[in-house]
Amino acid sequence: MAIILLFSGISPMLSYRHGYHAGNYADVLKHAILLQVLKAMHKKDKAFVYVDTHAGAGAYSLEDEFAQKTGEYLDGVAKLWDKTDLPLALKDYVAAVKTFNAEQDELSLYPGSPAFVDSELRPQDRMVLHELHGTDHELLSDYFAKDRQVKVIKGDGLAGLIAAVPPLERRGVVLIDPSFEIKTDYQDVADAIIKAHKRFSTGVFMLWYPVVDREQTEAMLSKLKNSGITKQLRLEQGIKTDSNEFGMTAAGLWIINPPWQLDELAKDSLDYLAKTLGGIDGHVTVKWEVGE
Template sequence: MLSYRHGYHAGNYADVLKHTMLLQVLKLMHKKHKPMAYIDSHAGAGGYALTDEFSKKTGEYLDGVDKLWGKDDLPEPLQQCVDDVKHFNQGEEELAFYPGSPAFVDMNMREKDRMVLHELHGTDFASLDEQFANDRHIRVVKGDGLKGLIAAVPPLERRGVALIDPSYEIKTDYQDVANAIIKAHKRFATGVYMLWYPVVDRAQTEAMLKILADSGIKNQLRIEQSITPDSDAFGMTAAGLWIINPPWQLDIAAKETLDYLERCLGQSGGKTVVKLEVPE
């Protein structure tokens, strides 16, 4: 259950889309000066070395952030993501590290904001806890992230963004994730919920998303990028975000991002299919 390590996938195309949209959500939320909370259900290690055994084994970042690293025509949403990655690399020209979601948020937090980070994997928790040990605005919790999500809402600030990014190691994760979000929404209906999902088995993914679509919750947005046709073969063919209460104009930033990523990935000869829709 705890074998998953995000280091194998850090900086891949799915990370680029996820973190670009996360940064846009934060930017739009920050248009209001009131404080907010960020809740991460599966926070990971906080940062990843692209030169370690995990990244070297898969090389997934080469078809993700690496393709954007030297570009000078990035749209604003992708430019912000790449700029933050460069900041995480301390301005070095060579791409050597990739920040996790908590690190991206930390780079864009205001003094009045707060983070609650959940991580169950012992090694990743230790790394995360060490990274943020001296920040009183950040709480790192070792425990079940879905239970932690429900316990963390509603936040005292009454404004917040929750990122739900599980490993989906077992089949019941799909249903458990959807049900947890619905429970959290009942407690905190105005929060922004960002569910990241992979497409490994299309039917399984669609069944999870249908639970959310049929929940009666209003204002939901789907953003998805596919790099290969759906297949029964092993591996992820697409990834996306299902967002409840997306901030106003997030769909515009998403379309701009997806349009560019489609062209960028297409240069390698692969076909990219993008999807941006508002479920009925």
């Protein structure tokens, strides 16, 4: 198994801050699946690299003004906090968040993608984190200041992705989840993944995507689907019917070269999330968009 790419970050506008959305329903799906991908990587002793194109601040306080202003985590991770009937992927996810909050013994902090990965990093593994937003880059650098396994880069994550592949380890995880603040982000992301895949065709690419404008999102995903790349899996959770109104109606992961049985683990989790976090008009999708 090779690299996994997930993109979560800042456009050149530099206005997006993930602290407003930390721990929401989209984060639940993204991080639960990310953890399972990392656990799959552990099945081989050989080292891997994790590359995050838009890493954010690393971790977030759910008690600060960002999280309290939106309260999105209350309809996300908070609803799973005390559940005792969670399927495997969600059980591992909640356990990881609880470990991160061990000192407080309550839900007050939320780990970003780099912090989740840090908890799964073995001595032979490493991380390469890109973040363009000045404040978040500083916070991220401080968070990993003493960790020699982690390299934090201030710059364009999509360009950084191309430079990062193929890795010397020949295995890895890359997370791609931009903010998609401007329309060109959608096509830029698809182009970057296709280019990166040409350089590293055995990589596992995980793209996080929002559904704000369904037509716009599907145009990006169709470009990937029709690129000639094989083994492309869609995982999506919608909380309401798509519309032209402001706000995200669904979010998902588009995964190229997913680990074996990830689709089954994801289906169990999404079916559970549909009844726990989904609205009355919600939906879930687990679909192989492109086979072998």
